Amino acid sequence: MRMNLRWQTFKQLPRLLTVPAADLEQQIARIQLMERSIGLPVKAAVIVVLAYYLFLSNWFDELSPRGGGASAPPPQIELKIIRQFFLIYVVVNAGVAGLLLAMEKAPRFWVQWVVYGISVMDALFLAGLTSVTGGVDSVLYWVFLGLIVRNAVSNPIAARQIILNVIVNFCYVLVGVAEVVTAHWRKEYWEEELLRQFEQTPQDYAPESFLLRLTLLIFMTACCYGVQVLLDKQRLADSESREYTLRQQQLQATGRLAAEIAHQLKNPLGIINNAAFTLQRTVKEGKTITQQIQIIREEVERSDRIITELMGYARLTEGAVERLNVTEELEKAIERVFPSGAKYEARIHREYAPALPPLMMQRGHISEVFVNVLQNAREAMSSKGNITVATRYGEDYSVIVTISDDGPGIPTQHLPKVFEPYFTTKEKGTGLGLAIAKHNTEIYGGSVEVESEPGKGTRFTINLPAKTVMRIRR
Known part of the structure; x- marks a missing residue:
């Protein structure tokens, strides 16, 4: 012993x-x-x-x-x-x-x-x-x-x-x-x-x-x-310890903001309710309902946009900030998107830099970022081809993750819209995967960029700051 x-x-x-x-x-x-x-x-x-x-x-x-x-x-x-x-x-x-x-x-x-x-x-x-x-x-x-x-x-x-x-x-x-x-x-x-x-x-x-x-x-x-x-x-x-405290404070502040935005939902919903009530009376009286229906549709769209903004914020206070290893989280995401039992024909190439700084984030947020980008690459290549996952040390104590594929690429006219909610070119896609990835990254002061040419594949570059940086907008 x-x-x-x-x-x-x-x-x-x-x-x-x-x-x-x-x-x-x-x-x-x-x-x-x-x-x-x-x-x-x-x-x-x-x-x-x-x-x-x-x-x-x-x-x-x-x-x-x-x-x-x-x-x-x-x-x-x-x-x-x-x-x-x-x-x-x-x-x-x-x-x-x-x-x-x-x-x-x-x-x-x-x-x-x-x-x-x-x-x-x-x-x-x-x-x-x-x-x-x-x-x-x-x-x-x-x-x-x-x-x-x-x-x-x-x-x-x-x-x-x-x-x-x-x-x-x-x-x-x-x-x-x-x-x-x-x-x-x-x-x-x-x-x-x-x-x-x-x-x-x-x-x-x-x-x-x-x-x-x-x-x-x-x-x-x-x-x-x-x-x-x-x-x-x-x-x-x-x-x-300082980074953990700052991250928690950021997420708590964002959670309070989400509660305030949710409170603001009462206004458009109230308008919808009144319009619906008026519509009822109009139908009974035999009058045209076109204008009232248009009001309802506009307010529903407005509510939808606000709810979309709340999707990521709603869970901010549920999870805890953790000290995460980028390489380990990438491996978990690869296993989720390309499980060994599924026998996908796509080949994963790994180029991980050593001694990267740890990230202070919620595990669920970083997992959604990697999983959604990898899943987008898998679907774009129809589960065939090569995917390269690479990491490197970035400026200002950040970690750069690049996920690239040799698929068909993204048409030039679609590039500005790939991160927009509900935008998709797939028959069964929801159009939320890349929007959530961008949203979760920006919560922590990071960014996601995409580069693509038709026929030459696509590369996503994810910048994740390892330290909290407060940026003042001008």
């Missing part, structure tokens, strides 16, 4: 350590804070100080190699390489600074990967500086810990952050490897009288300090990732 419990806990560990996907706006905000607001001033000061010590001061020249005494000659080859790399480092950072200062106008994809690339370059440059300032025991070791924290803030995407901090750890390992290799090289090729000045040899190299510091780097990497998981899960919970 205990073994099973431990195994179940172990199996759930990856899910517990999974970082909720931060939306693009939050990722850019992190980069703006860490890389531009904090990183640029700090890095500019560090570059100025390093330029002085590398080119205008003899401080690096006076450094003794690892294990040597005060009179040992400096590592001139390493120092020359560091100086050349520093010039390249300054040029690259100048370009990165320009991009960060104008990051609002730059493609966000570029900003993310440029920050990732400069983080790798920072780790390599720090490894070089550490190598010429005392090796694994250099005071610059503590900057590696700072880089790990910086990477955790600037790169919230789990895979990128872990790979980047593993690179930081590897760079410190390279410092230790370089220390051992240099000691070997000195022992083998230097003159015997110079070798006596370097009492540290590969046999004298003590790994305890190096292993302790490396363990601390690995521990810091794990801690930063763990803290990010906790903070991001709390952020996601708070965000979903």
